[in-house]
Amino acid sequence: MEGVFAILSAPLILFLVFVAPIWLILHYRSRNKISSGLNENERETLRQLAQTAERMQDRVRTLESILDAEHPNWRRQHEDRNHG
Numbered sequence: 001m002e003g004v005f006a007i008l009s010a011p012l013i014l015f016l017v018f019v020a021p022i023w024l025i026l027h028y029r030s031r032n033k034i035s036s037g038l039n040e041n042e043r044e045t046l047r048q049l050a051q052t053a054e055r056m057q058d059r060v061r062t063l064e065s066i067l068d069a070e071h072p073n074w075r076r077q078h079e080d081r082n083h084g
Contacts, residue, residue, distance in 0.1 A: 067074045
């Protein structure tokens, strides 16, 4: 019985001394990063992406209005090609 206890206790002690503390530190570090949200650089990148998306949306609207003026049936023709 003592031999079995000695065999099982060594890996358990190694786990508790080395693996568990590192595991806990990494776990809570990642949770803190997730809960802290975006950093300033990520917010700026997101803001720039939103501005780019708005400009692209304006350009698409402009192109669609040009197509509507020059080729009034372009939407129907495009839909017929994709669905037919």
